[in-house]
Every structure is written in C-alpha cells, then in structure tokens.
Amino acid sequence: MYYIFKHLSSFLAPYKKAFGLAVTLTLVQNGLNYLFPQFIKGVFDQVFPGIKEEKGLLVLLAWCAGIFCLGLLRAVVLRFGIINYEGTANRVAADLRNALYKKLHKVPLSYYGTMRTGDLMARLTLDVQMVQMFFAFVFSHALSSGLTIGAVILLMFLASWKMALIVLAFLPVIIVALVSFSRATARGVKDRQEQAGNLTAVLQENITGIRVVKSFATEEREIEKFKQENWKLRGANLRVTLLNARMLPLLVFFSGVGALVVLGVGGRLVSAGEITIGSFMAFNSYLGLLAWPMWMLAPTLSHIKQAEGSARRLLEIFQAAEEVRPAKPVRRVIRGEIHFEEVSFEYTNPEGTVAVLEGINLRIDPGEKVAVIGLTGSGKSTLVNLIPRLYRPTSGKIYLDGIDLNDWDLASLRRQISLVDQETFLFSTTIGENIAFGAGATGLEAERTRVIINAAQKARIHDFIVSLPEHYNTIVGERGVGLSGGQKQRVAIARALFTNPKILILDDSTSSVDPETEKEIQDSLKELMAGRTTIIVTQRMSMARLADRIILLSSGEIKAEGEHSFLYDSNHYYRLLHDIQLKQVERPEEELLRGLEGL
Template identity: 90%
Template sequence: MFYIFKHLSSYIRPYKKAFGLAVTLTLVQNGLNYLFPQFVKGVFDQVFPRITEEKGLLLLLAWCAGILLLGFVRATILRFGIVNYEGTANRIAANLRNALYEKLHKAPLSYYGTMRTGDLMSRLTLDVQMVQMFFAFVFSHALSCFLTIGAVVLLMFLASWKMALIVLAFLPVIIVALIRFSRTTAKGVKARQEQAGNLTAVLQENITGIRVVKSFATEEQEIEKFKEENWKLRGANLRVTLLNARMLPLLILFTGAGTLVVLGVGGRLVSAGEITIGSFMAFNSYLGLLGWPMWMLAPTLSHIKQAEGSARRLLEIFQAPEEVRPAKPVRREIRGEIRFEDVSFAYTNPEGTVAVLDKINLRIDPGEKVAVIGLTGSGKSTLVNLIPRLYRPTSGKIYLDGIDLNDWDLDTLRRQIGLVDQETFLFSTTIAENIAFGAPETGTEEERTRAIINAARKARIHDFIVGLPEHYNTIVGERGVGLSGGQKQRVAIARALFTNPKILILDDSTSSVDPETEKEIQESLKELMAGRTTIIVTQRMSMARLADRIILLSGGGIKAEGEHRFLYDSNHYYRLLHDIQLKQIERPEEELLRGLEGL
C-alpha cells in the first residue's frame, strides 16, 4: 500500500485535500461505529433496570431514538465518504492516464520495439483501473479494517481485560496466516496481470491484422491461439480466487472459535459479578465489530497486492527513456545540408542487438536529390529515420546545416521534414484532417482548405477525392481501410507536402502504386523536389533515376555512389538491379547473389 503512495505521489498530490477529506470522513464514521456498543451497554445497564418506573418507557424510546440518530449520521457520513473516494479515484485515474499517454509520446521510437502494443494498452486500461479501485474503496476498507481492529481491541480491554486477552490470543495466528497469504497472493496477482497483457496483445494484433488473417484463411488457428491465452488467464484468475477462498473460511473459523470462548468466559464473569450484563453485551458488540474487518482483511490485502502490481507496471512506463531534448535548442529555418560522420546504428530487442549501419560517411547538399537503393534489410529506412531523430545513432555524428542534429529543437526539426513512410498510416478521420495532420492551425479556414487541396493536387489524389460522396470530408476508416494502398500513399505524400518541408524523405513511397500512377507521381515529384533536399528510398530504378546521385547500400555500408550512368557502367550489382527490373535476366536471384559476392 505504501508503495503506491510513494511512487505515484506526484499524481495523487493535486487531490490531497479531497482525499484528506475522504480519510477524515472515514475516521469519523469509524468513531461513530464504536459508540454503538456503548448505547447497547447503556440500554442494558441503565434503561432495562428502570423499565418498570413511570418514565421507563420514555427513557427506552429516548435511547432508541439516539441509536436511530447515530445510525442516520453514520449513513450520511458513509454516503459522503463513498462519493468523495469515488470522485477522487476518478480524478487520480484520469490524471494517471493523461500522464501515461504523454509519457508514451515522449518515449523514443526504439522503446516501442521492446514493448507489445497490447501490453501497453492493458497497462493504460486494466492497470489504471486497478489503481483507481484502490483509491475508490480498497484504501478505505484497509483503513477501516486496521482502525477498527486497533480501536476495538483497546475498547475490549476497557470493557473486560480478561475476555480481551482471550480474543488477543487468537490474533497472532490470524495475522501470521494473513502475512503468508499476502505474499502468496502477490505472486499470483503478478502472473495474472502479465497474462492479461498477453491476451490483450493477441487481441490487438488480430484485430489490427484482420486482413492478413482472412487473406491466409488462418481464422481457426488465431481463434485457437486466443482460446489458449484466454484459458491461461482463466487459470491465473482461478489460482487467485482459490487463494482467497482458502483464507476466508480460515478467518471465519478462528473468529467463530473466539466468539464461543468469549461467550463461555463472559457468562461466568457476569455470574460472578465481575462485569455487568451491559458490559458483556457491549463486549459482544465489539466482537461483532471485529468480525467484519477480520473477514474483509484477506480480500482487502489481495486487492492491495493487485493494485501494487499494477502500480509497478505503470511505473515501468514512467521510467522509460525519453527523447533527448537539448538544453539550448536551435530553432531556425533549415537549409537542408546533411552530413553523416562515422555513423553506426544497431537495434536493441529482447533477443539482443542487431547491427544495421556501420560507419556511414555521407554528405547531402542543400537542394540535392539523393536516392538510396539496396536489398531489403540493407539499412535504407534506418538511414533516413535517423535524420528526423526517430532513432539516435549508436555511434558517430549527424550534422544538419553544420549543427549537431542533437542540438536542434525536436519540433522545429520534424516540422521542416516531410516523411512519407513505406508503411502508410492514416487516422480514422476525414481525408482533409489526414492531409493537414500535425500542421499548426494558422490562417483562415478558407486558406487552410486551399492549402489542403493544393497538396492533394501535387500528390495526384485530388481528382479521386472530389469523386467521393463527401469529398475531402470523407472518413477514410480506421488505419485508412477505406482506401487502396496506392490511394493511401498519395494521401500520405499530400500530408508530407502540406507543411512545405525543407527536407523531403520518400521511403519506398510508390511501392503500392501501379506503373501508371507511379509515372504521374514521378512527374509531380520532379516539380515538388525542386529547391528541396530530397532523399528517395526505393527499390525501383525509375524512381532512383529522378535523383542527382544514387547511393547503393549493402551490409550496413555504402558500397557505391554516383549518377545512374556512372553506376551502371562501373558497378556490376547496380547493373543487375537495373536489368532485373527491365526483365533482361532470366534467373535474377542467382545473379543478385553473385553480384553481392562481388561487392
């Protein structure tokens, strides 16, 4: 419990007054609970002996009215306490979700390579919900349990120290059992939460990749995979339930045995005149008050352990690294000169480290058009992803306009770079909002609309859009499922052009379009690339020939560079790539392998 307050204190602190009020109401409500046995004692010791007197009935009614009033006040305070706890818990949970979401956006792209999307979703939903439950009622139950046990034992000693000692004799056994139960439950709860994350990951992957699942007719296999993970979660839930089920009967047994012994000893003490019958009844009322927290202690401790497990999983996100932001960032317009000096890069994943780039030295002048070609896995996409600082080099330096790339303000840098990724992603919103995504809202609505249409025209997608029922207000569907691959890529190109970037990066941006559409885009790109530093990552020679210079990547290094004619005449591998695409080679795979051996 203290772990939650210690490590999530900054997210609780804004609501400390509301939470403090809720705790105060809990203390008052518990204090009123302890008055009830005193009323019972008064009825037996002061009212019943005088019941036959003239005002005896009136006295009884007065005491009963007092008991009813006490119950009403308790119920009112309890109601306000519940509302306060629930409201505070909701605000804390909302604050946590906002902070987690913000943290995930600050984390570098490499962080997502080590985490499963479904597991992250599970943490932001199920684990936050578990922490919310802790503040909504688990904490108040725990506070009431410990306060009641302490206060009631003290009041029992005041009523009859002999009977209190009997009750106290049972407590150590119960406490030891609870401690052992708590430790065992913590392990079961952790396993359950991890399995819940696994199940969410499977669900998310299958919903996201439903096209692939249906295309390969693997529905039955995926259903079986989901069932397997679901049964594992069921088993984990069952193990936690069985732990709770073992503890509760044990507590009932001990408290029941204690009650029987107290009744026997108490009866003898009343007969001997050592205590009054009112004290005896009050003691039994205290014993009744003690029963509820003893029974609730086991499930409450279980919920606390669950909340602690969730808090630890949330803390792992908060402890994730963040994108480096310089103390004195450079904010100015980019000219477009890019320089790589001995740049190496390696991906880190749970299985180890995978080297991708090795000591890259490269200079791109402002306004120059450079194409990067090579086989899949040669490091082409990684190379261009280093420029907007989506990844950081493992070693070496990258300079932009002569300034260390790490010294540039991240937002200033990225807003002046237009990136069209090979895996086109569109949001489930209108085409217009997808094109204008990420751009500052400046100018009038009419000017913004004209800019959107202009970007769409340049990307050769305007005619298609105006043919849609809602034109630019057409919802494309989640992940752009309402558009073909080529249409999505042209919308992505329009999005990159909307901000009029100084650097344009096209990462295999025509891979999903037909030859006719590719020609249209190429004609458009000739105009768009003028005056911009442009990097074209491609497998298509027709795209590569748009560049002033072509770079051939292989094995993480630059193997050759120059104009098309120079490379075609001087580099056997480049010539193979070119001729294969023109279908001048019968067995391209064998020839490519031979060409690679010669690099």
C-alpha cells in the same frame, strides 16, 4: 500500500484536500461506530431494569431515537466520504492516463521495439483502473479495518480484560496466515497482470492484422492461440481467487470460534457478577464490529497487492528513458544540407548485437535529390530514420546545415522534415484531418482548407476526394480501410506536403502500388521534389532514376554512388538490377547475389 503513496504522491497532491477530507470522514465514521455498543450497554444496564416504570417506555424510545440518529449520522458521513474518495480516485486516474500518454510520446522510437502494443494498452487501462480502485475504496477499507481492530481491542479490554485476552489468543495465528497470504497474492497478481497484457497484445495484433489472418485462412489457428492465452489468464485468475477462498473461510472460522468461546466465558462472568449484562452485550457488539474488518483483511490485502503490482507496471513506463533534448536547442529554417560522418548504428536483441549501419560517410547538398537502393535489410530505412532523429546513431555524427543534429530542437527539426513511409498509416478520421495532421494549433479555417486542397492537388488525389459524397469530410476507416493502396499513398504524400517541408523522405513509398499508379505518383513527385532536399528509399529503378544521385547500400555500407549512367557502366550489380527491372532480362538469383558480393 506505502509504495503507492511514495511513487504516486505527485498525482495525489493536487487533490490532497478532498482526499484529506475523505480520510477525516473515515475517522469520524469509525468514532461513531464505537458509540453504538455504548448505546446497547446503556439500554441493557439503565433502561431495561426500569422498563416497567411509568416512563420506562418513553426512556426506551428516547434511547432508540438516539440509536436512529447515530445511524443516520453514520450514513451521511459515509456518503460524503465515498463522494470524496471516488472523486479523488477518478481525478488521479485521469491524470495518470494523461501523464502516461504524454510519456509514450516522449520515449524514443526504439522503446516501442521492446514493448508489445497490447501490453501498453493494458497498462493504460487495466493497471490504471486498479490504481483508481485503490484510491476509491481499497485504501478506505484498509484504514477503516486497521482503526477498527486497534480501537475495538482497546475497548474490549476496558469492557472485560479476561474476554479480551481470549480474543487476542487467536490473533497470532490470523496474522501469520495473513502475512503468508499477502506474499502469495503478490506473486499471483504479478503473473495475472503480465498474462492480461499478453492476452491484450494477442487481441490487438489479430484485430489490426485481420486482413492477413483472413487472407491466409488462419482464423482457426488464431482462435486457438487466443483461447490458449485466455486459458492462461483464467488459470492466473483462479490462483488468486483460490488464495482468497482459503483465507476468508479461515477468518470466518476463527471469528465463529472466538464468538463461541466469548459467549461461554462471558455468560460465566455475568453469572459470577464480574460484569453486567450490558457490558457483556457491549462486548459482543465490539466483537461484531471486529468481525467485519477481519473478514475484509484478506480481499483488502489482495487488492492492495494488485494495486502495487499495477503501480510498478506504470512506473516502468514513467522510468523509461526519453528522447534526448539539447539544453540550448537550435531553432531555425532548414536549408537542407545533410552530412553523415562515420555513422554506425546497431541494436541489441536476445541473440546479441546486430550491426545495421557501419561507417557511413555521406554528404547531401541543399535541394539535391538522392536515391538509396539496396536489398531488403541493407539498412536503407534505418539510414533515413536517423535524419529526423527517430533513432540515434551508435557512433559517428550527423550534421544538418553544419550543426550537430543532436543540437536541433526536436519539434522544429521534425516539423521541417516530412516522411512518407512504406507502410502508409491513416487515422480513423476525415481525409481532410489526415492531410492536415501536421498542422499547428493556430490559423484561420479558410487558410487551412486552402492549404489542404493545394496539398491534395499536388499529390494528384484532389479529384478523387471531391468525387466522394462528403468530399474532404469523408471518414476513412481505421488505418485507411476503404481506400486503395495508391489512394492511401497519395493521401500520405499530401499530408507530407501540407507542412511544406524543407526535407522530403520517401521510404519505399510506391512499393505497394501497381505500375500505373506508381507512374502517376512519380509524375506528381517530379514537381514536388523541386527546391527540396529529397531522399528516395526504393528498390525500384524507375523511382531511383528521379534522383540526381544514387547511393547503393549493402550490409549497412555504401558500396557505390553516382549518377545513373555512371553506375550502370561501372557497377555490375546495379546494371543487373536495372536490366532485370526495366529491360525484362531474366537473370538467376544466384548471379544477382554474386554481383552484390563482388561490390
């Protein structure tokens, strides 16, 4: 419990008044609870002895009215306490989700390579919900139980120290059992939450990739995979449940035995005249008050451990390293000169370190169109992803307009660079909203609409959009379902052009379209690339020939560069690749690879 307050105190601080009021009401309610046994004692010691007197019934009614008013007051205090606890919990949970979502936008892209999407979703939903439950009622139960146990034991000693000692004789056994239960629960809860993340990840991946699943007819295999993960979660849930099932009956048993012993000893003390019948009844009422928190200790401790486990999982996100931002960021209009100086990039996986780029030296002039070609895995996409600082080089420097790329303001840098990725991603909203995704928060609606239409026209997608029933207000399905590959690609190009970028990066942007659609996209790109520094990542020679200069990349190194005619005459591999694609010349794969090895 201390861990939660220590690490999440900043989220609780804005609502400390409401939470403090709730805690105060809990203290008041507990104080009122302790008055009830005194009323019982008074009825038995003062009212019942004179019940047959003239005003005996009126006195009894007065005491009953007092008990009723006490119960009503307790109910009112409890209601306002619940309102303040729940209100605080909901606000803390909302702030946590906002902060986590903001954090996920500040971490580098490499962070998502180490985390499963489904697990992140589980943390932002299930784990936040667990913390919300802690502030909503778990803490109040723990506080109320602790106060009740302490206060009731003290009041028991005041009523009868002999019977109080009998009750205390059972406490060491219960405490040892609770400590053991708490440790076992912490381990069980951790395993359960991790498995819940795994199950969510499997579900997310299968829903996202449902087309692939159906196209390969692997529904049964994926159903079985989900079933296995679901059974693992069921097992983890059962282990935590069984821990509760062991602890709660133990507490109930000791409470029953304690009540039986107190009844026998208390009856003897009453008969000996050491205590009054009213004191005996009050003591039993205290014992009744003690039973509820003792029974609640097990589930309350379980919930606390679950909340602590969830808080740790959330803190793992908060503690993740963020994208590096310079102390004095450069904000200016980009000209488009790019210079790579001995740039290398590598990443680490369970098998070790993998080098992706090695010693890249490359200069691109403002407005120049450069194509980067090479086999899959040669480092083409990594190279261009370094320019908008989606990744940072392991060594070496990248300069933009003569300024170290690390000194540029990230937002200013990325707003002037547009990337059309090989895997087109469209959001589940209107086509117009997708095109204007990079728009700022300000601007007139009419001007925004004009720019959207202009970008769509340049991308050769306007005519298709206006043929739709809702035009630019047509909702595209999740990830662009409902549009063909070429249509999605041209919407993505329109989105890139909407911001009028100074640098345009096309990362295999025509890899998923047919030759006819590719030709249409190429025709639009010729006009769009004019006056912009453009980098075309491709394996298609027809796209590469749109560039002023072609870079041949292999195994993370630049093997050759120059104009098409120069490379065709001087580089065996480039000539093979060109002829195979554009002249329909059949060449065995071994010869192609030998040509590459000879670079």
